[in-house]
Amino acid sequence: xxxxxxxxxxxxxxxxxxxxxxxxxxxxxxxxxxxxxxxxxxxxxxxxxxxxxxxxxxxxxxxxxxxxxxxxxxxxxxxxxxxxxxxxxxxxxxxxxxxxxxxxxxxxxxxxxxxxxxxxxxxxxxxxxxxxxxxxxxxxxxxxxxxxxxxxxxxxxxxxxxxxxxxxxxxxxxxxxxxxxxxxxxxxxxxxxxxxxxxxxxxxxxxxxxxxxxxxxxxxxx
Numbered sequence: 001x002x003x004x005x006x007x008x009x010x011x012x013x014x015x016x017x018x019x020x021x022x023x024x025x026x027x028x029x030x031x032x033x034x035x036x037x038x039x040x041x042x043x044x045x046x047x048x049x050x051x052x053x054x055x056x057x058x059x060x061x062x063x064x065x066x067x068x069x070x071x072x073x074x075x076x077x078x079x080x081x082x083x084x085x086x087x088x089x090x091x092x093x094x095x096x097x098x099x100x101x102x103x104x105x106x107x108x109x110x111x112x113x114x115x116x117x118x119x120x121x122x123x124x125x126x127x128x129x130x131x132x133x134x135x136x137x138x139x140x141x142x143x144x145x146x147x148x149x150x151x152x153x154x155x156x157x158x159x160x161x162x163x164x165x166x167x168x169x170x171x172x173x174x175x176x177x178x179x180x181x182x183x184x185x186x187x188x189x190x191x192x193x194x195x196x197x198x199x200x201x202x203x204x205x206x207x208x209x210x211x212x213x214x215x216x217x218x219x220x221x222x
Contacts, residue, residue, distance in 0.1 A: 003058055004062060008116075008137050011044060012137075014207055017207075019120060038086045039084055039087065040132075040133055040134065041084055041099060041101070042082055042134060042204070043102065043137075044064050045062065045063065046062060051159065052159030054162050056165065057209075058160050058161055058210060062160045064163070065106070065108075065155070065156075066081065066155075066156060066193070067156070068081075068154040079197070079222075082200070083105045084102070085104075085105075086129075095118060098136075099113060107143065107144055108143075109142035111140070112138060112142050113136050115134060116136055117135060118134050119135065122196070122200065131196065135204075162188045162189075163188060163201060163205075164205060166213065166214035168187050169186060169187075170184075170187055172194040172220060172221070174222070183198060183199055184198045185222070187220055192220060194222045
């Protein structure tokens with residue numbers, strides 16, 4: 001229980017710490033004046049009774065909620081992502097955007113979600129988005145599933161301790177617009193989590209001090 005409470009407190013403190021991401025690898029790829037504003041819900045908590053298979057600096061029952069995008073999507077087809085999407089006129093703020101999108105995509109009960117704050121926006125270069133990660137804590141879990149098969153085909157949880165396990169860490173190398181880009185990846189439960197989602201998790205884990213040294217030379221295919 002103590003590790004679980006510590007994790008929630010650490011996530012909340014991270015949102016209040018005025019974190020500054022190193023955006024050097026993204027410079028020149030997104031035009032802020034033309035980019036769409038979006039948000040993703042990075043939802044942590046005890047999502048089920050199945051513990052992590054690895055041990056680490058967080059409790060074994062803490063998970064993060066993810067989904068697999070439909071292969072028919074125009075951007076990032078088939079990739080694993082956080083629930084989220086673009087800002088709409090009726091949204092009160094960027095946190096409301098993240099929560100609304102998560103409800104629409106996974107069917108979760110928003111009354112059981114505690115928004116912990118926001119993190120600095122990050123470029124999502126392929127779709128020309130500036131995306132705000134919104135960390136949250138699941139105070140009262142509810143049933144989740146892929147609501148619209150045109151957008152996502154699977155909604156699932158991944159234990160944070162398994163993500164932190166060095167045996168599950170790797171690097172993905174991709175060429176985009178003649179530039180070679182290296183990004184962190186996680187290989188858990190036969191799923192490869194890479195791209196924007198993996199970058200956000202990696203940055204958060206580093207800032208939280210949860211990262212366990214891993215072999216950055218190990219490459220996997222997305």
